[in-house]
Amino acid sequence: MVRFKNRWLLVELIPLPQTHTTSPVTSSISRPRTPANNNNLDGKTIWAALRQSVLTHFGDVGWGAVAPSLTIKYFSPTTSVAIIRVSREHHKIAWAALTLLSSIDGVRYIPHVVHLSGTIKHAQLAAIEHNRVVIARFRALSKSAPGTRDSYDAFLEKSGLEIEALQD
Amino acid sequence: MFFDLNVPVPSRLPASKKGKEKQAPPTFSAAEIETLEAKVDLLVHLGYTVIAFTQTVHKRVDSKTHSNTLNVILQRLKPRPGVVFLKRLTIILDEDSEKGFGLINANVSLFNGYDLIALVPTTHATLSLACLTHTLPSPLTAHIISLPLTLPRLPYHLKHTLIRTALKNGAVFEINYVGALGGDNDPLMVDADAAENGASAKRNWWASAREVVRVTKGKGLLVSSGVVSETDFRAPRDVGNLITILGLPQDAAHDASTRVPKSLVIRAETRKTYRAVLSEPTLVVPPAVSAQLESAMDVSDSPPTLSTESLKRPLDATAPPETTHSGDRSKKKKKKEKGTKN
Numbered sequence: 001m002v003r004f005k006n007r008w009l010l011v012e013l014i015p016l017p018q019t020h021t022t023s024p025v026t027s028s029i030s031r032p033r034t035p036a037n038n039n040n041l042d043g044k045t046i047w048a049a050l051r052q053s054v055l056t057h058f059g060d061v062g063w064g065a066v067a068p069s070l071t072i073k074y075f076s077p078t079t080s081v082a083i084i085r086v087s088r089e090h091h092k093i094a095w096a097a098l099t100l101l102s103s104i105d106g107v108r109y110i111p112h113v114v115h116l117s118g119t120i121k122h123a124q125l126a127a128i129e130h131n132r133v134v135i136a137r138f139r140a141l142s143k144s145a146p147g148t149r150d151s152y153d154a155f156l157e158k159s160g161l162e163i164e165a166l167q168d
Numbered sequence: 169m170f171f172d173l174n175v176p177v178p179s180r181l182p183a184s185k186k187g188k189e190k191q192a193p194p195t196f197s198a199a200e201i202e203t204l205e206a207k208v209d210l211l212v213h214l215g216y217t218v219i220a221f222t223q224t225v226h227k228r229v230d231s232k233t234h235s236n237t238l239n240v241i242l243q244r245l246k247p248r249p250g251v252v253f254l255k256r257l258t259i260i261l262d263e264d265s266e267k268g269f270g271l272i273n274a275n276v277s278l279f280n281g282y283d284l285i286a287l288v289p290t291t292h293a294t295l296s297l298a299c300l301t302h303t304l305p306s307p308l309t310a311h312i313i314s315l316p317l318t319l320p321r322l323p324y325h326l327k328h329t330l331i332r333t334a335l336k337n338g339a340v341f342e343i344n345y346v347g348a349l350g351g352d353n354d355p356l357m358v359d360a361d362a363a364e365n366g367a368s369a370k371r372n373w374w375a376s377a378r379e380v381v382r383v384t385k386g387k388g389l390l391v392s393s394g395v396v397s398e399t400d401f402r403a404p405r406d407v408g409n410l411i412t413i414l415g416l417p418q419d420a421a422h423d424a425s426t427r428v429p430k431s432l433v434i435r436a437e438t439r440k441t442y443r444a445v446l447s448e449p450t451l452v453v454p455p456a457v458s459a460q461l462e463s464a465m466d467v468s469d470s471p472p473t474l475s476t477e478s479l480k481r482p483l484d485a486t487a488p489p490e491t492t493h494s495g496d497r498s499k500k501k502k503k504k505e506k507g508t509k510n
Contacts, residue, residue, distance in 0.1 A: 014213075016399050096413050099406040100349060108399045112214060113406050 006069065006168075007091035008123035010115040010130065011098060013041070013080045016108045041104065043072040046082055049104040054097040062097070065090040073120075073166055074127070076159055079134050081114075083123055083166070091116075120168050127163050131156060170404040171429035172211055173220040173256065173284065173312070174344060174392035176354040177204065177241055196237075201244050207398050212251055214403040218433070220254035220284055220392075224356045229259060229270030229278065236281045254433065256284040258314065260360045261294035276307050284436050286312035286342065290361065292324035299330045303337035307439050311432055312390065314342040317376040318353065318369040319361075326383045335388040338435050340428055341380055344394030345407050347373030351400035378414050386420040390428050 050070070054063045069087035076082075086094040098111050115126035135152045178200050211219055221238050238255040245253065257279070261269060271279070279285060287302060287310045289295040302310045313334060315322070331341070346353060350370040353363035364372070381389065391411055395401050402410075404425045411421040453461065 014210075092409060092412060095406070095409045099402055099410055102349060102399060110210070110214075110399065110401060111406070112403045113409075116405075 004069075005088040005118065006085050007088050008073075008117050008120055009084045009086065009091070009095060009098070009113055010117075010123055010126050011082045011084060012112045012114050012130070013046075013082065013104075014110040014112055015080065016110065041075070041077060041080065043075045043082070045104055046075065047072050049101060050084075050094070050097060053101040054093065057097055057100050058093050062090075062093050066094045066097075070094060074163060076131075076162075078155065078159075079131060081127060081130060083127060083163075085120075088118070120166060124163050124166060128160055131159055131163075169218065169430065170216045170425050171218045171220075171433070172216045172393050172425075173218075173254070173390065173429050173432075174222050174258075174286075174314075174342070174394045175207065175211070175219055176222045176224065176356075176394065176396055177237065179224060179237070179354075179356045196241060196244070201241070203398075204241065205245065207401070208245065208248070208251070210398055210401055212248065214401060216404065217250060218252045218254065218429070220256040222256045222258050222286075222354075222394075223282075224258045224260065224354055226260045226356060226360045227262060227265050227269060229257075229275060231270065231275045231278055234270075234278055236278075239281065254283040255281065256286060256312075257282040258286040258288060259310075260288045260290070260357065261298065262290045262360070263293075266291070266293045266297070271302060271308050271310065273308070279308060280440075283433070284312060285310040286314050288314045288316055288357070290316060290319075290323050295324050296330060299334035299339070303334045303339040305338070305438065309338075309436075309439055311339055311436050312342050313339055314344065315376065315380055316357070316363055317343065317373045317380070318347045318364045319376070320364070320368065320372055322376045322379065326379060328383055331383050335384065340388045340390040340432055341384055342390045342392055343377050343380060343411070343424075344392055345402065345410060346394040346396070346400050348377070348410055349400050349402075352396045353394060354396055374414075381411075381414045381416050386416050388428065389416070389420070389424045390432065391421075391424040392429075 047070070050072075051063065051067075054066055058065075066086060069085065069090075071085045072082055073085050074081075074083040084094070084098070095113065095116075098113065101111055102108060114130055115123065117123045117126065135156055138152065139150075178196065208219060221241060223237050225234070236255075242253055242255070259265075259269060259271070271285075285308070287294075287298045289298045298310065298313050302308070303313075334341075344353075347363075347369060350365075350367065352358075352365050353369075357363040358365060363369075389411075391407055393401060405422075408418070408421040408425060411424060412418055416424070
């Protein structure tokens with residue numbers, strides 16, 4: 001009855017190019033990010049950056065509240081999507097720290113929380129849906145005829161399996 | 169439907185302070201338009217559908233040197249289906265503006281080129297001016313009062329009665345979230361001492377924003393970006409969560425970027441009516457149709473249904489002959505809202 005409840009945040013980290021003339025959205029959504037152009041982001045660096053953000057904005061108290069349950073459960077370098085788990089009582093602190101986060105390892109990002117759910121199941125569904133939307137956008141931009149099979153199908157399947165494999 | 173009602177555009181200061189003639193219409197380079205397009209792309213990606221571009225003026229609006237830079241910009245932006253662009257004028261008020269800053273009836277034609285008018289008071293006198301006089305309904309109502317949240321000390325004590333009168337008159341108080349992120353404010357505002365950039369700006373923002381939330385009790389709060397460099401944009405739900413940290417309940421925080429700006433934009437349209445009076449619509453029936461109606465009404469007792477649709481009160485048997493008169497008798501005080509909109 002006194003169950004420990006969590007909140008699952010689905011975050012898209014939109015990278016910003018250093019030059020300001022090209023739109024960050026069009027340049028980041030026009031091609032999927034390979035590890036080469038991804039500035040070696042991974043779960044650990046995001047965790048470190050988030051920790052720093054909580055410490056600067058909410059201090060040791062805030063970090064103490066959030067730390068025991070803060071985990072980066074999933075991160076996909078191609079779509080820059082992360083699933084973060086926080087305890088329900090202090091998820092607002094973690095969410096606010098995420099919003100106030102502006103750069104990871106010196107590269108600037110815009111954290112965009114796509115979905116917030118109470119169960120891992122819905123976070124998984126939202127992640128799969130988000131991946132499909134992103135792939136649809138890539139395909140629309142590359143203007144290929146609908147129905148052509150390309151590497152995106154493999155990506156969708158692989159990431160779908162990875163996401164489904166997440167455990168609490 | 170999420171609103172972002174403060175997207176500053178690059179400003180064009182009047183070339184020479186001495187020149188009293190109208191300046192040539194300002195031009196914007198292709199690079200500036202591209203950066204603006206990039207910002208709009210990002211905003212649309214994050215979920216905003218209504219975007220208001222802001223032109224900022226310092227101290228006073230001089231009818232001789234003022235030019236509407238937003239019209240120039242809006243012409244050059246590509247049209248997007250499903251996204252609405254609005255024009256907003258922000259006037260920064262300081263001690264020099266206490267005697268008058270151009271928001272007078274003579275300049276109404278200037279202000280009609282903008283959908284929204286906002287004031288940034290920096291002294292106590294200008295705050296009372298803004299809250300009491302300029303929120304009254306008129307063609308010059310400033311519906312948005314934007315407080316300079318990044319200044320080291322909010323220059324005035326926020327008196328509850330002042331704020332309450334402004335809210336009752338329909339004004340809203342604006343919070344720009346760029347201060348929370350420590351991002352760059354509009355350079356014109358920084359020059360005018362209405363904003364600060366830097367580490368201490370963040371702390372000031374949190375202090376002042378919390379105070380604003382406390383005094384307004386969460387009513388009439390508008391949240392907007394005020395972001396200059398596109399790295400500081402955030403999605404509307406993220407911003408809503410930031411505002412909850414200030415002590416605002418979750419539904420009020422969500423309202424601050426949806427319901428409040430929506431009613432504000434509609435209310436701002438009432439600047440075109442006489443003192444924001446919207447009369448009850450009356451049906452004006454052309455004579456041919458009214459003749460038919462009369463013959464139909466001789467047959468049946470109840471009023472015909474088609475003419476009751478647009479009225480709040482059911483049409484009684486004496487109404488049709490009178491409605492054609494009411495067009496002539498139209499009291500000068502009331503304008504039909506539908507007529508002026510088109």
